[in-house]
Amino acid sequence: MAEIASPRTDAPVRRPLAPMRPTARLDFATLGGVLGAFALIGTAIVIGGSPGAFVDLPAMLIVLGGTATVTAISYSLGEMLRSSGIVLRTLLYHREDASQTALNMIALADRARQRGSLDLQNVLQQLRHDRFLTKAVQLVVDGTPGDEIERVLGREVEATLQRHQRSAGILRRAGEVAPAMGLIGTLVGLVQMLGNLQDPSAIGPAMAVALLTTFYGAILANMVFLPLANKLDRNSGMEAQVKHLVSLGAASIGRQENPRRLETLLNTILAPGDRVRYFD
Secondary structure: OOOOOOOOOOOOOOOOOOOOOOOOOOOOOOOOHHHHHHHHHHHHHHHOOOOOHOOOOOHHHHHHHHHHHHHHHOHHHHHHHHHHHHHHHOOOEEEEHHHHHHHHHHHHHHHHHHHHHHHHHHOOOOOOHHHHHHHHHHHHHHOOOHHHHHEEEEEEEEHHHHHHHHHHHHHHHHHHHHHHHHHHHHHHHHHHOOOOOOOHHHHHHHHHHHHHHHHEEEEEEEEHHHHHHHHHHHHHHHHHHHHHHHEEEHHHHOOOOOOHHHHHHHHHHHHHHHHOOOOO
């Protein structure tokens, strides 16, 4: 009986893996956008010559406190606390390159085809900074069938997306509540003003509450909460794409498919400008 050839453990690898450590970067677009918007409004107020007129403690209490408490009604305290960490990732995030991820998955598939899937356990230490990729490669090393790898990783991607969508939902809810609290504050100020028409000294503070609550609510909703929710959706979509590439690559390795087929498959997901060429 002819002996079945085993994969060569010393076979050369066409291209080594790129560094897997994610790069933490400050999102200057988000930070600069928020600070720039507030700076423009602040400059306009100062040029108008009455910055003190735009500071009112009762109005701040109504809008800030009211937005926080009313938003808490729609969610649990734990959800709001957990979402705060995810929201911070809109300012400081770990940049993941989809093209480089695709190249790394093809390199892993090429290595597994030449040396066998068990050889991938030698690169697990190199992948330790990426928990999801480490889990994907560990499933391959453990001999998990390709379809099962895709199901397991797909469920984790879906769970991550749901967490991010919940956090974005909290921000959008706050964006809905802030203008409503501004309107409530306006009504409070008007009631106070109409109830003290006989006292001219009380009309000014009441009118300030009436106008500034609407002002604060509009600023919070349109300059903070809603833009951050959109940025969180954008970052979540990019992260999901990278994890989907990892999932497809690991499943392909588990099925022992040709790495060239994997390259074609991953390029169908990547944008035209991000498509990769590993074998050419």
